[in-house]
Amino acid sequence: MKKLKIGDLEKIREKVRRTANLRQGKARAKITVHMGTCGIAAGAREILSALLKEIEKKKLNDVIVTTSGCAGLCSREPMATVEIKDKPPVKYVDLTAEKIKKILNVHIIKGNIINDYALAIGSERTH
């Protein structure tokens, strides 16, 4: 059976090693995209892809992307939670690729919460 050969892997390993913050605990921000069934059906995969591409473009080595299960708020999917070091987490709802890119540039890079996209405090309810 043919194994995937990735010739560039060695090159990329050296390159990333030179530029990235490889030590753990150095991340400044974490973005969690909700990947439950409702999230996926509403477009969560495209949100994560757009985020990865933008992170690569901007060379943001201190931003971690991760996924979690259903957040219990299916009608507001796709959703993502942004956590900046030492700040309370912010939940963003009804996301699009454009919105998540803006969140990355305005909230994560510049530090300003985009209230228009955020889940209003108190409106969080399951189902």
Added chain:
Amino acid sequence: MQDLSLHILDIVENSIDAGAKKIEIIIKENIRQNLLVLKIKDNGKGMDKNTIAKVLDPFYTTKKTRRVGLGLSMLAQAAKEAEGDFNIKSKKGKGTTVTAKFVHDHIDRKPIGNMAETIIVLIAGKGMKVDFIYEHHKNSKNFVFDTKIIKNELNDVPINNAEVLNILRKNIIKELKRIGTMI
């Protein structure tokens, strides 16, 4: 769900929720037999007989946030619509295998969709904790993608690094084109 790659992402999320550390995704396309088979195999906590029997009920879930579970019944429905077959094998404490079969050229068979994106998103989310193996066979051609091997080659560079993921995405697309399943 628009296509099978999204169903697969969703079924794999179940495996992740079940604490799996190794998840295999196998797609076999056989044009001569007019058959498409998806298999998702994990080594998570598994289910007992009782749970397996309930799982295909679209209202059954063990989640605390919601009362409906949809993932498995949606894939079962997709298989049924393409005159296929759906099956779950699970052993408590050992793991679970979900298999869906489809008539390949059936008019109601959902397209495979973007498997490269599904794999990349899985690695981005859980690639540091879980090993993913993706096998895709089309007629006599095939390829295997194993994150364990890639992690070894990367050494201390994390597999979920955005630049690494970009390279991996390009490679998966290239391979899927080589075996003739992605245009």
